[in-house]
Amino acid sequence: MTGYPIVLDLAGRRAVVVGLGTVGRRKAAGLVDAGAEVLGVDPVGPGPVPIPGIAVVAQPYRAEHLLGATLAFASAPPEVNRRVVADATRLGVLVNAASDPGSGDFTLPAVWRDGPILLAVSTSGAGPALAATLRDRASRAIGAEAGGLGALLTELRRTVRARVPVEQDRRRLLRDWSGPRWLDRWRLEGPEAVRAAMLAALEVAAESPGIDDPDPR
Ligand SMILES: C[C@@]1(CC(=O)O)C2=NC(=C\c3[nH]c(c(CCC(=O)O)c3CC(=O)O)Cc3[nH]c(c(CC(=O)O)c3CCC(=O)O)/C=C3\N/C(=C\2)[C@@H](CCC(=O)O)[C@]3(C)CC(=O)O)/[C@H]1CCC(=O)O
Numbered sequence: 001m002t003g004y005p006i007v008l009d010l011a012g013r014r015a016v017v018v019g020l021g022t023v024g025r026r027k028a029a030g031l032v033d034a035g036a037e038v039l040g041v042d043p044v045g046p047g048p049v050p051i052p053g054i055a056v057v058a059q060p061y062r063a064e065h066l067l068g069a070t071l072a073f074a075s076a077p078p079e080v081n082r083r084v085v086a087d088a089t090r091l092g093v094l095v096n097a098a099s100d101p102g103s104g105d106f107t108l109p110a111v112w113r114d115g116p117i118l119l120a121v122s123t124s125g126a127g128p129a130l131a132a133t134l135r136d137r138a139s140r141a142i143g144a145e146a147g148g149l150g151a152l153l154t155e156l157r158r159t160v161r162a163r164v165p166v167e168q169d170r171r172r173l174l175r176d177w178s179g180p181r182w183l184d185r186w187r188l189e190g191p192e193a194v195r196a197a198m199l200a201a202l203e204v205a206a207e208s209p210g211i212d213d214p215d216p217r
């Protein structure tokens with residue numbers, strides 16, 4: 001069985017990472033990338049290369065460290081992780097268990113981000129290194145244009161909603177701008193050409209409702 005993927009908004013929410021070794025540091029860095037408020041717990045402290053953006057409690061793990069957490073990550077030695085999983089479960093905090101994944105609530109996919117685009121690949125525990133290989137291959141297939149095009153769409157979708165009065169026109173524009181030809185055009189002609197063409201189509205839809213795209217390349 002595979003799990004249920006969701007995209008969590010962790011901004012301003014606390015994630016507690018117990019154990020800041022190789023695995024815990026990777027989890028903590030990914031959480032910072034996602035905007036979480038990260039608390040690391042490790043008796044050794046932050047280690048020689050501190051992770052920017054995380055707070056560290058230099059103590060052996062205690063259940064109190066989980067208070068106020070939205071997510072917990074058990075990435076210490078297995079005997080500590082078992083306690084983290086038990087405490088988190090009792091407190092209703094969802095927990096990732098690095099040493100015994102089946103005992104926790106969720107596992108992590110291999111991730112690629114570019115602007116608003118997020119690609120996540122899971123092998124459901126079959127092979128984490130394979131997840132990273134598939135992630136690398138899929139991100140190359142998506143290409144370097146997607147992040148820029150995504151960011152432009154974030155901006156233009158707002159303008160479309162504000163300025164294009166006819167729903168059919170709005171839908172036609174937004175569906176068209178999500179087609180693969182715009183990725184190709186971004187690569188061949190550059191971001192400014194794409195932006196100008198989209199703004200021109202937006203202008204037509206705003207000023208002359210019901211007219212087709214004048215630039216349907
Ligand atoms: C994808 C990624 C995300 C992340 O953690 O950020 C991730 N592991 C990564 C790397 C990685 N992990 C391991 C290796 C060494 C090679 C190997 O063993 O294959 C490498 C490769 C490397 O280090 O390059 C060893 C390992 N991992 C787990 C166990 C325990 C077990 O399987 O029982 C063991 C054996 C430990 C031991 O030897 O005792 C368990 C889990 N690792 C998962 C995720 C979850 C399943 C995801 C899935 O199946 O898709 C799961 C179930 C739980 C979890 O941690 O969430 C990240 C990619 C980083 C990136 O490149 O972006």
Ligand SMILES: NC(=O)c1ccc[n+]([C@@H]2O[C@H](COP(=O)([O-])OP(=O)(O)OC[C@H]3O[C@@H](n4cnc5c(N)ncnc54)[C@H](O)[C@@H]3O)[C@@H](O)[C@H]2O)c1
Pocket residue numbers: 018019020021022023024041042043044059060061074075076077078080081097098099128
């Ligand atoms: N999920 C994965 O990808 C993956 C990969 C390799 C290993 N593992 C498992 O993850 C765990 C961590 O692996 P690692 O390679 O990062 O190990 P590591 O030895 O590098 O790190 C473990 C950390 O836990 C800390 N620690 C020890 N006792 C603690 C306590 N009482 N409270 C808080 N922290 C404490 C240690 O100081 C150390 O920094 C292990 O249980 C291992 O079996 C998971």
